[in-house]
Amino acid sequence: MKIAYCYSEILPSNVARSIQVVNTCAALAKQVRQVIFYIPAGYCNEKHLFSFYNIKQPENLKICFCKKKWGFFSSNQIFNYSLRRAVSDNKPDIIITRHLKTADALINSHTPLIFEAHEIFSNKKSSALKNRVLENRVFAGSQGVICLTKGLSNALQNSFSSRACFSIVPSGTKVSTQVRTQPALSGKKLYVTYAGTTRYRWKGISTLMKAMVLLPEHISLEIVGDLNQIYKSEKAVLQLTKQKRLKITGHLPPNKAALHLKKAQVAVIPNSGKDIISRIYTSPLKLLEAMAEGLPVVASDLPSIREIVSEDQAVLVTPDDPGALAEGILKLFQDAGLRTRIAKNAWLRAKDFSWEKRAGRIIKMAREVLxxxxN
Incomplete structure (x- = not known):
């Protein structure tokens, strides 16, 4: 099988989805004849791309750079135009993309197309009508649709008319070869670790900050990444900063961010239940990364989270409730046996979400589409 994977965003990138895409392509290449990875030209070379994500490039993973810029002007329209020509020349068996406009540009290419959906864009008030027209075309014209969660799959099939194959393919992760021994915490400064973006309100950062204020002062928060400006004037953030209980690493490349997770004590996924993306659609990469490192995790009790873990694999707490989150964090710090048990169960569960397993699910669907x- 020859797969064309089309990605219109600049690489390498700080966003989590870029980690998912590059790792997925590398894992796919190990299981099929060839993967051609189409990305914008002029931003990196192959060596830089794979070293940034700490991935060894498989021999049969070919990078095809497509023009996205005309002088100083950069546009997805330019990329999609050059992409159509490149895909036509390479004659893949199947096309995969996660970008709506790219999918729309390729649905009439006479090659079966799989669209990887992550949300419903027409649910957003801005450009709802325009996105609805675009989504109608893409879901009607795609031969396959990948969904991160059951909740998203159900929502899409209830919202759009499509004859495509639907398949649930969660996020993936690189799983450590063995579960780590949980460190003894007595006498140590205690840290809760949050890894990832703080850009979106549905990530639950305000709830996390308020929860930290409720915890004893010997427990601090480490954010592996940047803290968005929207939070810096919040009362809880100012208090934690004054108490020197807030450590912010700034953005780190994936390999350095992974080192912080290896040293972490307790990880937290405080997603909000107020946003449908958080509640139903997301398959959190950072949850899987923590599980794969054998970290004990406190997470919001949401349908999207429940598709990955149960109470045996994480401490699940009421979303948007600082008191419940603080209680869950304290519970883990105070119970070494619970930390060890949950971390081991989470690590075992993470094996179901390896990049290789993710690639296998996609290939199974691609074969069904073909x-x-x-016929």
Whole structure:
């Protein structure tokens, strides 16, 4: 099988989805004849791309750079135009993309297309009508649709008319070869670790900050990444800063961020239940990364989180409730046996979400799409 994976965003990138895409392509290449990875030209070379994500490039993973800039002007329209020509020349068996406009540009290419959906764009008030028209075309014209969660799959099939194959393919992660021994915490400064973006309100950062204020002062918060400006004037953030209980690493490349997770004591995923993306659609990469490192995790009790873990694999707490989150964090710090048990169970569960397993699910779906197309 020859797969064309099309990604219109600049690489390498600080965003988590870029980690998912590059790792998925590398894992796919290990299981099929060839993967051609189409990305914008002029921003990196192959060596830089794979070293940034700390991935060894498989021999049959070919990078195809497509023009995205015309002088100083950069546009997805330019990328999609050059992409159509490149895909036509390479004649893949199947096309995969996660970008709506790129999918729309390729649905009439006479090659079966799988669209990887992460949300419903027409649910957003801005450009709702325009996105609805675009989504209608893409879901009607795609032969396959990948969904991160059951909740997203159900929502899409209830919202759009499509004859495509639907498959649930969660996020992935690199799993450590063995579960780590939980460190003894007595006499140590205690840290809760949050890794990832703080850009979106649904990440629950305000709830996390308020929870930290409720915890004893010997427990601090480490943010592996940047703290968005929208939080810096919040009362809880100012208090934690004054108490020297807030450490912010700033953005780190994936390999350095992973080192912080290896040294972490307790990880937290405080997603809000107020946003449908957080509640139903997301498959949190940072949750899987923590599990894969054998970290004990406190997470919001949401349907999207429940698709990955149960009470045996994480301490699940009421979303948007600082008191419940603080209680869950304290519970883990005070119970070494619970930390060890939950961390081991989470690590074992993470094996179901390896990049290789993710690639296998995509390939299974691609074969189903190709079988349908040949009948």
């Amino acid at each position: 079988n349908r197309a040949s």
